[in-house]
Amino acid sequence: MNTCPCCSNQLLRHARHKGIYWFCSHCWQEMPDFTSVVTNRRERVQQLERLIDIYNPPTHKQPLTASRLATTANVI
Numbered sequence: 826m827n828t829c830p831c832c833s834n835q836l837l838r839h840a841r842h843k844g845i846y847w848f849c850s851h852c853w854q855e856m857p858d859f860t861s862v863v864t865n866r867r868e869r870v871q872q873l874e875r876l877i878d879i880y881n882p883p884t885h886k887q888p889l890t891a892s893r894l895a896t897t898a899n900v901i
Contacts, residue, residue, distance in 0.1 A: 829856060 827836040829849040836847040836856055847856040 830859075 827847055828834065829836055829852060831854070832849065832851050834849055834851040836849055839846055839848050845858060847858060849856055
């Protein structure tokens with residue numbers, strides 16, 4: 826069950842030509858589908874991690890740290 830992030834009321838699922846969206850009848854506002862936002866963000870992070878590994882392969886397995894990420898970002 827999806828709830829409105831603003832008022833915690835139940836969201837109503839609607840569909841149109843661009844896709845599915847959620848609507849709050851209390852706030853009278855369209856709300857984004859946070860599930861797809863999170864999924865898309867995870868997929869994007871995985872793509873970026875693969876690029877990091879391609880451009881800066883570790884000599885030995887080491888965890889991805891903020892400093893290693895910053896160093897890699899400067900190279901790209």
